[in-house]
Amino acid sequence: MTAFWEQSWFWPAIVVIIGLPVTLLVLTELQSSLQRRGNELSKIVGLLRNAVVPLIAILILSVQVTDAVDPEQLTTNRIIATVLGFLVIVFVLNGLNILLFTNARKGSWREKIPSIFVDIGRIVLIALGLALVFRLVWDADVGGVFTALGVGSLVIGLALQSAVGPVIAGLFLLFEQPFRLGDWLDVGGTRGRVIEVNWRSVHIETGDGILITPNSSLAGASFTNLSRTGGAFTVSTEVAFTTDDAPAAVVGLLQRVASSLPQVIPGTTPSAVPKGGPAYEVSFEVRGPSQEGAALATFRMWLWYAARRAGLGLDGDTTDDFVTDERRDAALATISPTLYLTGDDALALAPVVRLERYAAGEVISTVGTVPDAVRFVLAGSVELRVPFEDAELPASRVEAGDYLGQTALTREAMLTTAIARNEVAVLVVPATALDQIVRSTPALARDMGDVIDRRRHEVAAAVTAHVESQRAPARLDR
Template sequence: MALIVGLPILLLVLSEVHLRLVRRDSSLAAPVNRLRLWLLPGAALLVLLTQVGHLSADNNGVRIVATVVGVLAVSIALGALNALLFGNAVRGSWRERLPGIFIDLARLVLVVAGAAFVASMVWGFDVGGLWATLGVGSIVIGLALQNAIGSVVSGLLLLFEQPFRLGDTLDVGGVSGRVVEMNWRSTHLDTGSGVQVIPNSSLAAASFTNDSRPTRAHDHTFSLTFGPADPPHEVVETVTTTAAALPSLRPGSVTKVRAAGGGVYDVTLPLATASEAGLASSTLRTRLWYAARRAGLTLDGVAADPRPVADVEAALRSVSTTLELTDEEIEALAPQCSLKTFGAGEHIVRPGRVPTAYGFVASGVVEVTAPAGPASANGSGGAVVVARLDRGQVVTAEALLRESGTLTATAVTLTEVLELPLAVVDQLVVAKHGVARRLSEVADMQRANTPQGQHT
């Protein structure tokens, strides 16, 4: 009567509980479903065979059913325990950090213990000898594989403690790199020149620095060498100005440059993340190669070579129509003008500064941007593209009026800019009305393309 009345009621209750757990997306739904579909009917069958059918416990059919019921009970108990402990683990808690191998090992031990219990209670096996054999075998295997097991255990402890995660930047014994892979045996660091594999036993036994903690912000310091005769204030200004265009700097931060003596300068880049240190320092060194030569400084013992006058004359001929220059005027102006080279990503014109020369694009591509105003399409505080300039176009139109503007001109590719002294441009504007009109049109066009509310 208990089975006839109680089993259907219990199944109905468990069905309702299972539906509620599914709606809540609970990890307990699967164990409850197995309890409802398999364990309860199996247990009911076992009761019918032994209590109603009066079959002996030594009957093979009864033993098989009891074995199935025992295995199902162990499986459902493990599933429920796993769901309760780790199903909704809070991020950062020990339950969330616990490596899966620990859970698998615990599950294996419980399964073996449950199987041994079922074999002993149902089939009458003597499992005492089995436990002794497993214990002795474990000791022998542990002694034979102690080095390999030590590395695996060290890896498991690191995974459990989690002193670093994927993407963090580590400094291990002078080797700095970004963590790209973690496993039981080793940790892989991307050093920029390759991937270095470090055994976890070495990491666990030695000290290392996690540059990505406690905060992801990172100050990267390295040294640059200029000529001892280079004026320190010019070096500091050149490095600071060049570094200001790096995209990986923290917003609102300023690069610090300190003279260490003997032409050595310590540079500190305030980066958003430590993983960008290698790329940021490499980009800065690349751009400084061009900036140092434009400023007449000696970087790494190499001084700038003056550009041949013939190159300047060729650049002047490319803008001779705009400036109405004759061949005689080009030859006369060439010694007064200069060709400046900018690497990709360097700022040619910066907002808030009055240009000291009038520039034309001699080669390459330049992108002119302005701060996005409140009425801009994107509605953000970024920048909008005003124009893209190529050979022969003016890159410093506001220089004609000696005004500082909000526009930023950036070299998209390796770019050469022909710079004319403002005094020379003033003479051309006074002497040739067509030049004045064309240069004024260029300035007006850039004003018209500037977002509303911004003035150049």
């Protein structure tokens, strides 16, 4: 009598009884480790642990206890093996997808492969895997099937040559990848952003709707990828003034407004040229076509306010209902206590002051410049920023009732840049007029000196707070 450990089922059973728990324990720990690190491979390890390994154990046991002469039992084993083959195919496909594409570095060849080719490769692997499963498990003649599919594909390809040709051209376009999702294209004079690319067409958002362009049309025509212009994109627009406005004044105004836009690339110089009559064209460079819309919107809004301050007739309109004698006199009455003015003094000052308005985001004064006037804030809020290294730090705010440009009397450069937080209205008092008031009012000189000292302390505090915040992470690391 043969000992039980010499039976054919003994060692496979031992492998399942001991190996299965150990393998599941190892895979559980590996999956937990990958989940803690946020690795996508944890899902593949979970599939291996929860489905593939247990099914292998079931198949081993089923084969050992099955009577080889029982056709029903053989069919059961083949069904289990087929399910296992399906799971192995899923395991291999998902593993390859994560290893090759999900974790691909930006700019690598794996990241550049179009999704349509990945899908085709996945279909081929599935077909080969299924053929291998049916050949090994069911002894199916897959060679004849593939031969029939090859001949059928050839016949279908010849019959649909005219229809398949554009699709193939589109696939080659995708493989070449002259554009990506998010790129801006100029297709036949229509500009837009690519929002979807599939095997048949490209969807371009133009602002007036979605332009759906077949891949074959793009492959057989010329188009411009506006997002691959070396980091700079030129924005141009036309504006009109009155013919009475001096061209030099208009050109200077357009260049100043354009150069102050936050979207303009630093170091570039906007250009403005007369086009004849009241028309002018202004051009400036931004970082990509995606900033064109925001840059033009900001430019047009700031230009309206700047033209009114300069007394130029944008779009032929020279009127400004904001600048009136009544509003000027009311503003003088508001600031009179600050300047220690009497009624007669305010009347004498009226001819030399002026009202101005600024749009949200506009620069009222820049750091390093010597102001020629003091601006009293009548409405709105102004933020003072101090440049430090490569950033601008918020130092303080100037609200209605306060003023900026206080160093106009001392002829000192500004330590901060003043930017309107919202629409700001100011009363501009020239430094020459303030000099005369200060000579007869020592209290005003003392007040302005206090404001200058306060602003200096605010600048120093902002810089100190920023430096301390940068040092704090370094101390924590140690």
